[in-house]
Amino acid sequence: MRDDDTNTPAANLALRQSANAREDQDATSKDARPRRKASIRASNESHLLACAEAVFAERGFEGASTALIAERAGLPKANLHYYFPTKLSLYWRVLDDLFEEWNAAASTFDASDDPAQAIGGYVRAKMALSRRRPLGSKVWANEIISGATHMQDILLKRVKPWMESRVTLIERWIEEGLLAPVEPRTLLFMIWATTQHYADFEAQIRALAGKRALSAASFETTTEEVVKMILRASGARSPHA
Amino acid sequence: MRDDDTNTPAANLALRQSANAREDQDATSKDARPRRKASIRASNESHLLACAEAVFAERGFEGASTALIAERAGLPKANLHYYFPTKLSLYWRVLDDLFEEWNAAASTFDASDDPAQAIGGYVRAKMALSRRRPLGSKVWANEIISGATHMQDILLKRVKPWMESRVTLIERWIEEGLLAPVEPRTLLFMIWATTQHYADFEAQIRALAGKRALSAASFETTTEEVVKMILRASGARSPHA
DNA sequence: GTCTATATAGTGATAGAC
DNA sequence: GTCTATCACTATATAGAC
Structure with missing residues (x-):
């Protein structure tokens, strides 16, 4: 999923936000809220996973930093740790x-x-x-x-x-x-x-x-x-x- | 040179010291001093290179730390930086x-x-x-x-x-x-x-x-x-x- | 769900006594 | 040539306001 947009943080952020916006449009019914939340989570997680794959590939597990992964994803580092508590848990998912x-x-x-x-x-x-x-x-x-x-x-x-x-x-x-x-x-x-x-x-x-x-x-x-x-x-x- | 003794710091230190001692025994003539110094340098450098190779192999360039390399070599970190001013210079030699x-x-x-x-x-x-x-x-x-x-x-x-x-x-x-x-x-x-x-x-x-x-x-x-x-x-x- | 601020530990590298 | 002490910086991870 969107595994080719892992280059500049700015481009990533733009893509990520437009993706969220697109999902927001569908969220008009009462039960939309949980679905939208789930979508945000799914979108952010898979985007982080794609960026993590790139950084782990370039620098190995020890050489990769959560800060760099978050930066490439256009997200603050704390956000990454919200989805993936530890660097190792992110690595395992990859x-x-x-x-x-x-x-x-x-x-x-x-x-x-x-x-x-x-x-x-x-x-x-x-x-x-x-x-x-x-x-x-x-x-x-x-x-x-x-x-x-x-x-x-x-x-x-x-x-x-x-x-x-x-x-x-x-x-x-x-x-x-x-x-x-x-x-x-x-x-x-x-x-x-x-x-x-x-x-x-x-x-x-x-x-x-x-x-x-x-x-x-x-x-x-x-x-x-x-x-x-x-x-x-x-x-x-x-x-x- | 001694590329198989890269496991425990203690074993490495022992080997390294006995190697130096062996070289010291030959250093009895007047011009022994510079030769012994050169031997110490050569011995330490090649030992550090062997340990660096192991750590770079296991963790990549970014993941490797000079502290770990020095520890495996049984030397203080400052000593490593005496022989190899930067991590990059050590890596290039490898x-x-x-x-x-x-x-x-x-x-x-x-x-x-x-x-x-x-x-x-x-x-x-x-x-x-x-x-x-x-x-x-x-x-x-x-x-x-x-x-x-x-x-x-x-x-x-x-x-x-x-x-x-x-x-x-x-x-x-x-x-x-x-x-x-x-x-x-x-x-x-x-x-x-x-x-x-x-x-x-x-x-x-x-x-x-x-x-x-x-x-x-x-x-x-x-x-x-x-x-x-x-x-x-x-x-x-x-x-x- | 987002993000600033920060705690704690480790990083590369150096100063300077020995 | 050796090594303790330390600097400036960066690491992972978390607290807590929004």
Whole structure:
């Protein structure tokens, strides 16, 4: 929600206020008051979450300050602490949000029984996610680099089970001769690393390959290039060929 | 130098002092004084650099504090500022150090005219570096994620020229039919992303694959698995086959 | 639900005795 | 070359008027 207006505090404030105003117009009936309040809360919270994602991405958890997040959101710091009592509670909400997106992309892995389709589709979904929400990917990366102290639960209870079942699936594909005898986890790590690189190492890619390399058209081409290379790496064959 | 004693301040102090004592024993001649002083400086500086690398890796530049770095080194904060006037100067020294290692690994790319040898050797060198100095890789990753503001010079003047010439080389291999028609930069990014993942995402790998996955023997196997997959992805053929 | 003012602790950096 | 004491500043978080 409004995840592209995280730059100047002034612009943010203007957007935020017009959004509130729009919601106020609908609030004409008797029961409007609680609905409007709820809307204000929802609007401010999601706006703060978007700004927090940007600041956590740029400076990590310890380096981020609630003052800077509030400033970007065009709100006083005390307001931020009204919605999110502690910096950690705000951070957790951001991480939780990110996992939901991760999970949505993960589900594309099961879209087909054909390994080339499944893996190709998953790589495309991960590349699209890197493109659409690079800041989120950076927050995740920062969290893992810093030791993943706040993500042990997500990793162990949510990500690990997903990985285990996908490992089993990949092993079956190998047995059926549809994939080269790869180590399934190594393949999955390679997919994650390569696709997330286009979000996390954006600044390096820009410096080395020029910003045109990150244009929409170029990103499409790169995505298909990555798909091709990952499929070759995994030795995927069509089941009916 | 002593890059594995960055855990407890007490242990660090003990090691540091015994190192100094060892150096003091050699300082018996007249001209020993300046040499001993130089040794103290060199020893303290490199010890501080090692501890700084660990703290910058865990918390990023903004999140790291000179107090914490000094504490890990078993030195008072004022001492750190005696050797490194500002936090930024310390950070730059760490980045500079890291680039030297990056550069050493990069040179392995030119060890052979055979693309399979060159690429395979480079992947092994990068995996070995991830294994030997994961904290350094994390500092680099953190710096790029945060926008690479302090690394523009290194990226543009050192990394980019290296990449350009390697792109030309890869394009020649493709013309000669020794490589599949891949986009050279996409291949290089894939190599970097995949190999550095084993350093930067250590915590995630540990959580998902268990710590035995990061044992020495397992890492060797994984390295060869990664080499195999990258070579397949690039479609490398031997020039004399 | 908003926001000024502030409590308390930590920050980078320095002075100056040893 | 070492280290205590301290400066000016910023951090998270809260109180309490509006």
